[in-house]
Amino acid sequence: MKKSLLFATLLAASLTANAQVEWTMVSAKDAVTVPDAIITSVGIKTNAPVLGKGLSYNGVDVAHKDKTGNNVNWIGDGSTGYIKIQPTNAQVAGADSKMVTPDANRNLASAASDEEAMYIDFYAETVNPKDFLDVKSIEFDATKIGTDGAMVNAAVFYNEDPSLGATTWLITPENADAVDGEGGGKNPEGIGGHWNGVTDETWATTNDAGYRPDRNDGTKSLNGENCVTHFTIPITNVPEDAYGITVRVYVYGISKNKQMLIHNVKINGGVVTGISTVKGEAAAKDAPTYNLAGQKVSKDFKGVVIKNGKKSILK
Secondary structure, eight states: OOTTOSOOOOOOOEEOTTEEEEEOOEEETTSOOOOOOEEOSTTEEEOOOEEOTTEEEEEEEOEEEOTTSOEEESBTTTTEEEEEEEEOSHHHHHTTTOOOOOOTTSSOSSTTTTTTOOEEEEEEEESSTTOEEEEEEEEEEEEEESOSOOEEEEEEEETTEEEEEOSSOSSOTTTHHHHBTTSOTTOTTSSSSEEESOOSTTGGGSSSOEEEOOBSBTTSTTOOTTOOEEEEEEOOOOOTTOOEEEEEEEEESOOTTOEEEEEEEEEEEEEEEOOOOOOOSSOOTTOOEEETTSOEEOTTOOEEEEETTEEEEEO
């Protein structure tokens, strides 16, 4: 240890366990009011959901039909329900079965991407800009209303920067069986939500391939009793410097006069706090550099580092 350093203290990173953020998308039936997120973790804040220009809110769905055709309230006495979203204009409706391919900006691959942006964004970030997120999984529920053809998918990106995130879909033919909690998966004859269309590598460029969730009418063929498809999707390769995350849920293959429910959207994980600090007599230029695990690294290291008690990113 150099004499210029009186002592070095490493405060180990700690993880807030069982952290969760949830947007229920529940509203009173007589007036659409988009609710704030439910936050069950200290150190996280959220934004209200944001619709792409190709979608709009369209009332509240309070009930679905069970297998015998009886109306069953989604919630309690039926005074509240889930907020419906639908395409905004005829231009979107004309592209009814269009497959949307994610590009580097996480928009729709279209010359009219602003008008055809059929997605809803859910954003959360750490309260303290020096803390980071450790996301383990996302969840959401989806239900079709008045249509059998509509499909959903999802993507994530980080720090309000669309270039920081996956450029592929989170729901694919390969993981369809695993992410759908009802068991429809890739089987087109399975009960509940199921994968529609081709399952080879061409699926993302075809006009009618993707995951079709349950419909809100249990009397229709291939629908589950609860009329909702629940997705649980593991999230990996989260950037070390991720202080914010956007979960973007896409809706496509849907006509203008049809709706979709996207509700109970959750982000599961924790907040990494207590980043390492080094106290010294002087902040010398040749002071050692540490990664977030408290390990000494060289000047060639790429990523988040701590030097002289200050955090920075080496690229």
